[in-house]
Amino acid sequence: MKEMPAAVYKGPFAREQAERLLWRAGFGPRRGEAEALAKLGLDGAVRKLTRPRAERFVGAAPHDDKGRALAPTDAGGHDHIWWLDRMVRTSRPLVERLTLVWHDWFATSLAGVGSQKLMLNQNKLLRSRSLGSFETMLRDISRDPAMLLWLSGTENTKWSPNENYARELMELFTLGAGSGYSERDVREQARALTGFDSDWRRGVGPHNFRFEPKRHDSGTKRIFGRTGTFNWEDAVRLCLRHPAHPRFFVQKLWGYFVPTALDGSTRRSLESLYRRDLQIRPVVEAVLRHPALYTGPRMVKPPVVYTAGLLRGMGRGIDTTSWAWISGMAGQRLFMPPNVAGWDDERWLDTATFRGRWTTANQAARAFSVTDKQAGSISGDPQKLVAAAIAFWGSPTIRPHTRDALLEFARRAMQDANQSWKRKSYPVLVTNALRQLVAVSPDLQTS
Amino acid sequence: MARCCNDFSRTDALRRAVAEAGRGLPAIEPGMPIPAGTGLTRRSFVARSAGLALAVYGGGALLPRALEEGIAAAEAAGPQRVLVSVFLDGGADSLSMLYPSGDPLYRKLRPKLALPESSGLAFAEDDRLRWHPSLAALAQLHGEGKTSVLPGVGYTGADQSHFTSRHYWEVGATSERITTGWLGRYLDRVGSPDNPLQGLSLESRLQPALATARMPVSSIDGPDRYDFWTRGVWGEVERRMLDAIGSLGRLPTGGDPALAQATGTARQAARLREQLLPFVPKNDRTDVERSLSFGRLRSMVRRRAVRNASSSRGPASPLSDHARYSLAPARIA
Numbered sequence: 001m002k003e004m005p006a007a008v009y010k011g012p013f014a015r016e017q018a019e020r021l022l023w024r025a026g027f028g029p030r031r032g033e034a035e036a037l038a039k040l041g042l043d044g045a046v047r048k049l050t051r052p053r054a055e056r057f058v059g060a061a062p063h064d065d066k067g068r069a070l071a072p073t074d075a076g077g078h079d080h081i082w083w084l085d086r087m088v089r090t091s092r093p094l095v096e097r098l099t100l101v102w103h104d105w106f107a108t109s110l111a112g113v114g115s116q117k118l119m120l121n122q123n124k125l126l127r128s129r130s131l132g133s134f135e136t137m138l139r140d141i142s143r144d145p146a147m148l149l150w151l152s153g154t155e156n157t158k159w160s161p162n163e164n165y166a167r168e169l170m171e172l173f174t175l176g177a178g179s180g181y182s183e184r185d186v187r188e189q190a191r192a193l194t195g196f197d198s199d200w201r202r203g204v205g206p207h208n209f210r211f212e213p214k215r216h217d218s219g220t221k222r223i224f225g226r227t228g229t230f231n232w233e234d235a236v237r238l239c240l241r242h243p244a245h246p247r248f249f250v251q252k253l254w255g256y257f258v259p260t261a262l263d264g265s266t267r268r269s270l271e272s273l274y275r276r277d278l279q280i281r282p283v284v285e286a287v288l289r290h291p292a293l294y295t296g297p298r299m300v301k302p303p304v305v306y307t308a309g310l311l312r313g314m315g316r317g318i319d320t321t322s323w324a325w326i327s328g329m330a331g332q333r334l335f336m337p338p339n340v341a342g343w344d345d346e347r348w349l350d351t352a353t354f355r356g357r358w359t360t361a362n363q364a365a366r367a368f369s370v371t372d373k374q375a376g377s378i379s380g381d382p383q384k385l386v387a388a389a390i391a392f393w394g395s396p397t398i399r400p401h402t403r404d405a406l407l408e409f410a411r412r413a414m415q416d417a418n419q420s421w422k423r424k425s426y427p428v429l430v431t432n433a434l435r436q437l438v439a440v441s442p443d444l445q446t447s
Numbered sequence: 448m449a450r451c452c453n454d455f456s457r458t459d460a461l462r463r464a465v466a467e468a469g470r471g472l473p474a475i476e477p478g479m480p481i482p483a484g485t486g487l488t489r490r491s492f493v494a495r496s497a498g499l500a501l502a503v504y505g506g507g508a509l510l511p512r513a514l515e516e517g518i519a520a521a522e523a524a525g526p527q528r529v530l531v532s533v534f535l536d537g538g539a540d541s542l543s544m545l546y547p548s549g550d551p552l553y554r555k556l557r558p559k560l561a562l563p564e565s566s567g568l569a570f571a572e573d574d575r576l577r578w579h580p581s582l583a584a585l586a587q588l589h590g591e592g593k594t595s596v597l598p599g600v601g602y603t604g605a606d607q608s609h610f611t612s613r614h615y616w617e618v619g620a621t622s623e624r625i626t627t628g629w630l631g632r633y634l635d636r637v638g639s640p641d642n643p644l645q646g647l648s649l650e651s652r653l654q655p656a657l658a659t660a661r662m663p664v665s666s667i668d669g670p671d672r673y674d675f676w677t678r679g680v681w682g683e684v685e686r687r688m689l690d691a692i693g694s695l696g697r698l699p700t701g702g703d704p705a706l707a708q709a710t711g712t713a714r715q716a717a718r719l720r721e722q723l724l725p726f727v728p729k730n731d732r733t734d735v736e737r738s739l740s741f742g743r744l745r746s747m748v749r750r751r752a753v754r755n756a757s758s759s760r761g762p763a764s765p766l767s768d769h770a771r772y773s774l775a776p777a778r779i780a
Contacts, residue, residue, distance in 0.1 A: 433688035
């Protein structure tokens with residue numbers, strides 16, 4: 001039966017909608033970007049994101065606190081800020097955002113892999129496959145050196161099968177727990193996946209990753225009720241052809257962009273799109289056009305999305321390595337997901353990570369904090385102070401209630417200015433405080 | 448067993464790196480996940496705020512002495528009771544911790560791993576089991592009635608998913624849909640709507656077991672580090688700014704769950720900051736805050752501000768066939 005296409009948003013596509021799209025499918029707008037995207041209309045805007053031109057980077061090249069070039073494969077934390085820089089400066093925000101999605105989907109951690117170079121190689125792989133064939137991506141990730149180390153692929157031999165990758169291949173990557181596979185399938189898949197090997201040398205670490213036939217279990221296996229002398233490519237193919245896979249795929253992908261549950265009709269439409277040739281782009285395009293993205297509830301921004309978005313909005317590049325540890329405070333150190341299931345999108349915000357976000361905002365704004373030297377150019381009018389603080393972050397949409405709360409703070413603070421030195425200094429202090437409050441407001445924590 | 452966890456690649460690797468760099472608990476048995484060492488500040492915080500000093504986070508040899516101290520402090524603490532939950536992330540092989548020494552199947556299935564029949568102390572509650580020789584300290588505490596052991600805990604129809612099993616453990620129920628933790632649901636029943644310190648994760652993220660549906664709880668790295676410094680803001684304006692965090696936390700959300708989460712977190716952060724002020728070094732406080740006294744927190748504790756504290760340590764390896772153990776001194780409810 002031919003499925004109906006997924007619903008498409010028909011309401012106004014103005015700055016507000018474009019702003020949300022840029023946050024969900026990227027890292028928020030640069031100054032003027034939401035207005036420019038809105039002019040393209042929904043279809044044009046989505047196509048601009050999903051079918052981007054060749055990548056270019058906007059703004060100055062990243063550097064560390066001493067002005068030196070980054071060393072992402074070597075220096076600790078530089079891997080994180082190297083990627084953050086791409087998020088901030090890229091002209092292809094959706095590709096970068098999807099790279100983050102796939103990093104979470106195939107969550108691999110530096111702490112288990114032990115090589116920033118291998119992690120960055122995997123990152124490159126995820127980026128290059130981000131909008132293409134999921135089948136190609138899964139094949140490539142299944143033999144990716146970082147993944148082979150992370151989920152014990154090179155320890156999985158015919159003499160001693162290791163179930164790690166087999167289990168996650170089904171549970172986390174393609175089918176979902178309890179979705180039509182058994183413990184026997186896990187064991188048999190592990191046998192099919194045997195055979196990868198690598199060498200190790202002091203000073204070099206693991207290298208020369210390869211498939212070694214003598215380590216592979218070439219015997220007969222029974223997987224999902226089918227019998228054969230399956231190998232790792234068969235293991236991947238069998239998962240992708242499993243009837244539970246399309247549903248798992250579209251539900252999981254949907255969840256990265258829309259917080260509400262996927263309704264049955266939309267799910268079937270997305271599955272139908274995906275089944276044709278297991279391409280990612282058509283599904284993403286349908287999700288980005290769906291009414292739920294524009295009319296539904298907001299989502300909490302992941303910490304690195306929040307950070308990159310602040311920097312994009314204020315037009316600041318990467319000029320410090322502090323973002324690596326600050327992002328950790330906020331709950332998301334890139335290349336170090338908490339476990340193979342990735343980050344928990346339901347739990348970005350708590351009292352500890354709130355302080356991490358506060359530190360993020362302070363770090364972003366501190367280089368531009370105003371001082372008494374600029375006092376003469378700053379108005380003491382609370383309305384103007386609030387407007388200027390919002391403009392500082394690239395004029396994000398702020399709800400009236402939030403604007404009122406900011407205004408109330410500014411009014412009270414300025415009422416305290418009962419001496420001449422306070423009348424001079426307080427507009428300066430209030431400016432810095434307002435920038436901080438705007439950045440940590442619920443409006444900027446969500447999109 | 449930590450090696451085993453590594454082999455299964457279920458480690459919470461970032462934490463593990465921290466744990467091995469720090470000084471935590473001495474190994475109860477070889478390879479046991481080492482909890483991240485935390486300093487005296489955290490220990491004394493627990494002691495001062497809760498009237499209880501179960502200092503399982505500090506450096507040096509802590510078990511079983513720290514447990515004894517905790518029990519002693521709890522005994523002296525009067526009616527104020529605090530539940531301290533220590534969740535040791537990681538796998539532990541239940542058939543090694545308490546091994547079925549006389550069971551022929553055990554030796555048949557573990558021809559190399561099986562422990563000698565008479566090694567380790569006998570398990571008083573079940574003569575079919577014996578303690579691993581390295582667990583003599585726990586065996587002694589158990590003999591004195593100061594620990595409880597629940598061997599062989601599991602659930603029917605296990606799909607062997609580590610994440611499912613871990614989830615069940617954290618929520619205290621065999622349901623994949625429950626999003627609140629077992630400690631969190633307790634606080635939802637008896638907690639206060641304006642006291643995030645009543646449920647406290649002493650680490651940089653909230654423990655899932657402490658997740659609530661309605662009542663505020665908190666997670667902090669260290670009580671003396673919960674500040675909100677902002678460059679170029681000080682004095683009266685800083686105080687106003689910090690008050691405004693609470694204002695942001697009271698903004699209407701129109702029923703939007705993400706906005707509710709964001710405002711709720713701002714509200715809880717503002718409240719928590721106030722509650723922790725006594726622990727902030729005086730030089731780091733605003734002028735107004737310096738006028739507040741430590742007695743304020745004391746009175747807060749007397750009003751049962753802190754109800755439970757939770758923490759986890761070590762690599763995450765929720766192997767469903769691995770035993771967990773909990774230490775539950777009688778007076779630590």
